[in-house]
Amino acid sequence: xxxxxxxxxxxxLNKKVQPIARAVHDTLISLGCTSYVKTIYIxxxxxxxxxxxxxxxxDHVEVAxxxxxxxxxxxxxxxxxxxxxxxxxxLNLTSTTSVKQTRSLFEEAxxxxxxxxxxxxxxxxxxxxxxxxxxx
Numbered sequence: 001x002x003x004x005x006x007x008x009x010x011x012x013l014n015k016k017v018q019p020i021a022r023a024v025h026d027t028l029i030s031l032g033c034t035s036y037v038k039t040i041y042i043x044x045x046x047x048x049x050x051x052x053x054x055x056x057x058x059d060h061v062e063v064a065x066x067x068x069x070x071x072x073x074x075x076x077x078x079x080x081x082x083x084x085x086x087x088x089x090x091l092n093l094t095s096t097t098s099v100k101q102t103r104s105l106f107e108e109a110x111x112x113x114x115x116x117x118x119x120x121x122x123x124x125x126x127x128x129x130x131x132x133x134x135x136x
Contacts, residue, residue, distance in 0.1 A: 005036065006035045010042075020093050024052075024099055025054065029044075065109040067088070069089070
């Protein structure tokens with residue numbers, strides 16, 4: 001059996017981050033998502049619509065999610081630096097426990113995409129303005 005692209009990506013991360021990335025991956029796959037790997041992230045979608053993107057960092061995994069832009073969960077933070085049009089907020093996960101504790105947010109993102117309730121679609125002007133704001 002050959003390793004999947006996701007396995008290769010996850011195995012290429014450092015030992016601290018590998019189990020976190022694996023837990024994120026397993027959670028999203030268990031919720032019915034399919035995955036694909038780009039150079040620096042794993043993308044997850046349902047029926048061709050993006051649900052999440054997972055990025056391995058040195059000490060955490062950043063996961064952008066298809067949730068409402070004004071979601072009240074304080075664990076979520078702005079993800080405009082990632083420039084995903086439909087993934088406005090992200091989590092920084094530092095342990096497999098934190099993945100388990102945020103499963104409901106993964107479920108919510110999947111549900112929003114599956115039911116077509118997810119209506120976030122940022123245009124180019126949004127990202128241009130955000131970039132200008134970060135420079136000031």
